[in-house]
Amino acid sequence: MAQRSFKHVTVTLWSIAILATSVVSAVAAQAADVDTKSHAAVKPATLEWSRLTTTQRQALQPLASSWPSLSEVQKKKWITLSHNYASLTPANQQKLHQRMVEWAALTPKQRTLARLNFSQTQQVTPEDKAERWEIYQSLTPEQKKALAASVPKLPLAPKVAKPATPTRVTSIVRPASAALAASAPR
Numbered sequence: 001m002a003q004r005s006f007k008h009v010t011v012t013l014w015s016i017a018i019l020a021t022s023v024v025s026a027v028a029a030q031a032a033d034v035d036t037k038s039h040a041a042v043k044p045a046t047l048e049w050s051r052l053t054t055t056q057r058q059a060l061q062p063l064a065s066s067w068p069s070l071s072e073v074q075k076k077k078w079i080t081l082s083h084n085y086a087s088l089t090p091a092n093q094q095k096l097h098q099r100m101v102e103w104a105a106l107t108p109k110q111r112t113l114a115r116l117n118f119s120q121t122q123q124v125t126p127e128d129k130a131e132r133w134e135i136y137q138s139l140t141p142e143q144k145k146a147l148a149a150s151v152p153k154l155p156l157a158p159k160v161a162k163p164a165t166p167t168r169v170t171s172i173v174r175p176a177s178a179a180l181a182a183s184a185p186r
Contacts (some may be wrong), residue, residue, distance in 0.1 A: 047075045060087030062100040
């Protein structure tokens with residue numbers, strides 16, 4: 001167990017961090033056995049902040065200032081998440097609001113990376129997660145700092161090589177007098 005590589009622990013650290021940040025959302029989604037058909041039928045007019053219910057506005061309060069700039073798809077996802085807000089404990093409501101603020105502050109690139117990391121953590125067994133967490137906990141504070149600093153930056157898309165010199169397609173244009181001379185009968 002102590003033989004695990006530093007890089008392996010780095011990946012594990014990020015996996016655990018992403019898993020921890022998404023637990024509240026996952027638990028909330030499972031706890032609310034909500035009919036998804038009713039959420040798909042949300043009309044664009046009801047997506048305006050002023051037309052949301054009091055409960056929805058309370059649940060989505062951290063997003064109030066950025067609500068007009070969200071896309072229709074994003075608004076529908078946040079509204080779906082808000083349906084079980086009232087059933088959460090006050091501590092979980094506060095945690096959900098904190099996570100909403102953190103998520104809204106991420107750039108699209110960071111969100112994509114977070115989704116990628118989350119999907120990777122879903123593939124790790126609970127036993128392996130526990131083992132990795134135990135390894136991380138056994139590190140000294142200096143090792144934890146070094147580990148955090150050594151996290152590799154993952155590319156989000158493959159780099160595409162640009163052609164060295166652009167190719168130009170040109171057509172030959174004849175002067176009008178030359179065109180007339182060529183088409184004249186002889």
